Amino acid sequence: MNWLDKLERKFGRFAIPNLTVYLLVGYVIGFGIMFLMPEMLGYLTLEPALILRGQIWRIISWVLIPPTTNLISLVFLVLLYYSLGTALERTWGSFRYNIYIFSGILFTVLAVFGMYVYYYFAHGVEVMLSSVSLISTNYITMSIFLAFAAIYPDMEVLLYFILPIKMKWMAVVYVVMAAYYFIRGGVGTRVAIGASLLNFIIFFFSSRNMRRFGPKERARKARFKRQSAPHMKYTNGAKHRCAVCGRTELDDPCLEFRFCSKCNGNYEYCQDHLFTHEHVK
Structure with a gap:
C-alpha cells in the first residue's frame, strides 16, 4: 500500500463528494462578485500580510476568484471542468480527488507565503502581493486537466463543442502555454504555475506504480x-x-x-x- 491507500483507510470517510461542483459554484459566485460588487474582491485575495493580521478567511476565500473574467469563457470552463472533474472523481474515488485538489490549494498558499517572506527579507518591505499579481485558481484547474490527460491520453473531446481533439494534444498545448506564461509572466504567475505543476508531479510520481514502465x-x-x-x-x-x-x-x-x-x-x-x-x- 502506498501513502494514499493508508490515508484513505484512516480518513476516507471525511472526503467531500462532488467536490468539482462546489469548486465551480465558487467560480460563479466569484464572477458575480467581480461584476456586481468589485470593491468586495479586495477582501477575498490571498494576502499573507493581511492574513497575519487576523483576516484568516483569505486562506480559502481566494478560491472564489474565477480563472477568467469573460462570461463565455466561464461557461465553457464550467462545462469542461465539470465533466473532467467528475470523471476523475469516479476514477480515483472522492478521497484521492479531494487530496489532489486540496494539495494544489495548499501548495499555492505555501508558495505565496514564501513569496511574501522573500519580499519582506530581501527588500525590507511588507508588500501587498495583489499589487504584484492576482492569485486565482486558474492553474489549479489546469492541474485537473493534466491529471485527466495523463489517465486518458487518447480520449477525444470536442473543443468548443466543434473540433474533435485527443486529450494528450490538448495537454501539450496547455504545457506550452504554461511555459510561456511562466517565462513572460510576473512572479505571482510563476508561483501559481509552479505550485500547480508541483502538485501534479508529486501526486502522480508518489502514488503510481512505476514498475509497469520497466x-x-x-x-x-x-x-x-x-x-x-x-x-x-x-x-x-x-x-x-x-x-x-x-x-x-x-x-x-x-x-x-x-x-x-x-x-x-x-x-x-x-x-x-x-x-x-x-x-x-
Whole structure:
C-alpha cells in the first residue's frame, strides 16, 4: 500500500463528494462578485500580510476568484471542468480527488507565503502581493486537466463543442502555454504555475506504480497482447469488455479499458471501475 491507500483507510470517510461542483459554484459566485460588487474582491485575495493580521478567511476565500473574467469563457470552463472533474472523481474515488485538489490549494498558499517572506527579507518591505499579481485558481484547474490527460491520453473531446481533439494534444498545448506564461509572466504567475505543476508531479510520481514502465513489464504486456488477441472477441465483434459492468467499446466509444496488474488473471476494466473494483485473488 502506498501513502494514499493508508490515508484513505484512516480518513476516507471525511472526503467531500462532488467536490468539482462546489469548486465551480465558487467560480460563479466569484464572477458575480467581480461584476456586481468589485470593491468586495479586495477582501477575498490571498494576502499573507493581511492574513497575519487576523483576516484568516483569505486562506480559502481566494478560491472564489474565477480563472477568467469573460462570461463565455466561464461557461465553457464550467462545462469542461465539470465533466473532467467528475470523471476523475469516479476514477480515483472522492478521497484521492479531494487530496489532489486540496494539495494544489495548499501548495499555492505555501508558495505565496514564501513569496511574501522573500519580499519582506530581501527588500525590507511588507508588500501587498495583489499589487504584484492576482492569485486565482486558474492553474489549479489546469492541474485537473493534466491529471485527466495523463489517465486518458487518447480520449477525444470536442473543443468548443466543434473540433474533435485527443486529450494528450490538448495537454501539450496547455504545457506550452504554461511555459510561456511562466517565462513572460510576473512572479505571482510563476508561483501559481509552479505550485500547480508541483502538485501534479508529486501526486502522480508518489502514488503510481512505476514498475509497469520497466522493460520486463513491457515485455510481459506485449507477450500477453499477442497471446490474448485471438481470444478477446466478444458479442458483435467487441474487443474490450469490463469485468464489472460488462460494457464494451460498442456501448460507449469514449470508454477507456485497462487490465489490472493486481488481479490474478486477465481481468479488464472500464475507466469507471479500474480503481474501484475488488481485486481478484
